[in-house]
């Protein structure tokens with residue numbers, strides 16, 4: 242059987258399926274005849290939870306450090322709180338109700354109480370309490386708990402959905418790829434798959450239901466397909482494809498230390514998108530000329546608390562030092578949308594992608610924002626830093642965010658801290674900012690076009706929703722006109738424009754963007770050599786002629802046909 246989805250990360254793999262799910266816990270009120278037996282069941286679940294947490298704590302102590310292990314110690318302590326467990330037992334006894342219902346009621350009261358508190362410390366406790374309670378509920382209901390760090394053999398992970406933090410926990414020594422029912426090419430788990438350089442297929446509808454745990458799968462990240470029940474001949478054909486793919490990767494290595502030059506000797510910069518200091522190694526190994534986007538939110542998402550100024554300084558410094566003189570565009574915190582924090586409750590919104598996210602949230606929470614800006618400015622002495630604000634819609638927002646940066650700079654100077662040179666830019670991912678690029682160009686040092694969001698907002702199509710993924714149209718002339726305006730506006734003011742959305746790494750997009758005059762292309766490190774190889778074979782002049790024709794088209798199909806014709810030459 243062939244299950245079709247969207248190719249999210251190139252490559253092939255052949256391995257056993259590992260079904261991964263966060264089970265939903267639903268709790269309903271039931272009357273219980275044997276109350277004492279129900280209490281024993283509850284006490285056993287609490288004991289089982291404590292044992293699991295102790296094991297996790299010990300593993301964390303060995304694999305990570307004492308500080309992270311302490312989190313689980315705190316979780317165990319929650320379970321020894323008589324008000325919580327005793328409260329549940331009292332409820333089972335006095336109301337004759339089932340253990341999971343009684344426990345959920347009591348723990349929800351605590352969560353609500355913590356959440357209502359002003360203090361961040363207590364709000365974080367609410368998240369801990371939720372985590373622990375979910376574990377207890379799983380144990381009462383006999384639901385097996387899955388943990389991606391436990392995977393210790395070669396598998397392909399099959400899930401309905403993977404959150405960015407699930408993806409961050411995947412160990413690429415064992416996880417040879419993944420397939421998810423939901424998602425599109427620009428959902429964050431897809432982006433992380435490309436960073437990890439493991440093949441992935443997303444938006445594969447009901448793959449989770451169709452695939453049996455443990456069965457042999459062939460994952461084709463190029464075509465976006467998953468094959469089950471393949472015969473020997475098919476397996477061997479894919480083994481050959483896999484070898485050829487790896488050989489092509491080898492060939493491209495010759496371009497690693499070369500500058501990116503077109504056939505008519507024009508230079509453009511190929512940069513890497515990274516999510517952590519470790520990814521900077523992948524950037525360097527794949528011949529990146531810069532880091533065009535450091536998504537700092539992963540530093541926040543992979544954590545149990547807001548990273549402190551010192552923790553952030555260490556991460557930014559590490560990236561800047563690894564890149565030496567090469568530029569590093571660090572984007573300030575961009576949470577919200579599909580990016581959540583386990584220790585910070587984002588407001589429940591009807592449309593999180595249109596809500597209080599990214600720079601909007603930072604402007605509403607100056608303490609969070611200032612801590613990051615202090616760390617960034619302190620890190621500026623260690624390399625070639627470019628600070629970038631995400632999701633800017635209006636000049637006013639940019640000016641407000643810049644004012645906070647300047648305030649922090651004055652504070653640091655008063656403290657006697659040394660601050661190096663840095664550039665300040667914005668992402669262009671909201672159509673209003675793209676349209677008004679001329680005005681922005683007078684005030685910023687650079688633009689970086691975030692097509693993942695710019696396309697989603699231009700076509701009013703959720704980037705996570707595979708039902709409307711047909712509207713994710715990077716080659717649509719409407720988008721090309723927006724990009725053209727942004728690049729021209731920056732050049733008129735002597736500024737530069739990059740692109741850090743996934744489009745920048747697409748082979749099909751390369752001649753169009755080159756023709757439009759894009760200065761910097763920032764992509765998953767694994768795409769850099771392929772694009773450099775391509776650019777060496779085309780002239781900027783012929784790309785300009787191509788894009789002029791493309792700008793006259795009315796549909797994406799027409800543009801694609803032009804590009805295909807161009808590439809076939």
Ligand code: PEP
Pocket residue numbers: 427534536575670690691692693694695741742743
């Ligand atoms: C974008 O929107 O294109 C972008 C690069 O940001 P993110 O994918 O993190 O939203």
Ligand code: MG
Pocket residue numbers: 631670691693694
């Ligand atoms: Mg974005």
